[in-house]
Amino acid sequence: MLAGLLLPDASAQIRPLPKRKAAIRRQQMVEKFSEMSPAERERVLKNLPEERRKQVQDNLERYRELTPEQKERLSRQFENFRDLPPEKQQKVRRLFREMNGLPVERRTAIRREVARLREAGDEQRKDRLASDAFKQAYSNDEQRIIRDLADVLP
Numbered sequence: 001m002l003a004g005l006l007l008p009d010a011s012a013q014i015r016p017l018p019k020r021k022a023a024i025r026r027q028q029m030v031e032k033f034s035e036m037s038p039a040e041r042e043r044v045l046k047n048l049p050e051e052r053r054k055q056v057q058d059n060l061e062r063y064r065e066l067t068p069e070q071k072e073r074l075s076r077q078f079e080n081f082r083d084l085p086p087e088k089q090q091k092v093r094r095l096f097r098e099m100n101g102l103p104v105e106r107r108t109a110i111r112r113e114v115a116r117l118r119e120a121g122d123e124q125r126k127d128r129l130a131s132d133a134f135k136q137a138y139s140n141d142e143q144r145i146i147r148d149l150a151d152v153l154p
Contacts, residue, residue, distance in 0.1 A: 034063060080153070088152050095149050102142070109137070110146055117150040125150065 033041065041060075045053045066074065081089065099107055113134075117125050128134055129147060138146060 034060060084152070091148065091152050095145050095152075098141075099145055106142065110142055110149075113138070113146050114149045114153070117146070118153060 033044065036044070045056060048056060063071070063074075081092065084092065099110055102110070117128060120128065129143075129150075135143065
């Protein structure tokens with residue numbers, strides 16, 4: 001959500017940046033955007049296409065509703081993502097696109113499972129992925145997404 005608040009198009013209007021620099025710039029823009037006054041924000045938003053403006057406003061509202069701890073965690077996750085090699089970033093993007101094609105309740109279940117696996121030790125992770133409960137809880141595609149995300153994300 002944090003990185004998706006503004007499209008690269010907004011930063012591309014200034015000048016094209018390498019992907020890593022563009023990601024850093026987007027994060028800085030999101031932070032700056034969330035600190036803008038309503039009048040400043042409105043000036044920026046009016047230059048966006050209607051659909052994108054609504055998306056940005058919705059994301060900003062969700063971001064504002066987060067607790068400081070949630071905002072910090074989101075910032076750390078973005079930094080962790082930014083630190084991944086480009087090929088792993090691409091893989092994560094692809095997996096999230098796949099996951100976003102699933103119903104909301106399945107996406108939520110997958111996110112929770114990935115979070116648990118990321119916190120688990122290697123043995124616990126291996127046991128969970130091999131368990132019957134895991135295999136019964138998720139379809140083959142969902143299992144693949146979970147495994148891949150758990151492997152790629154730090």
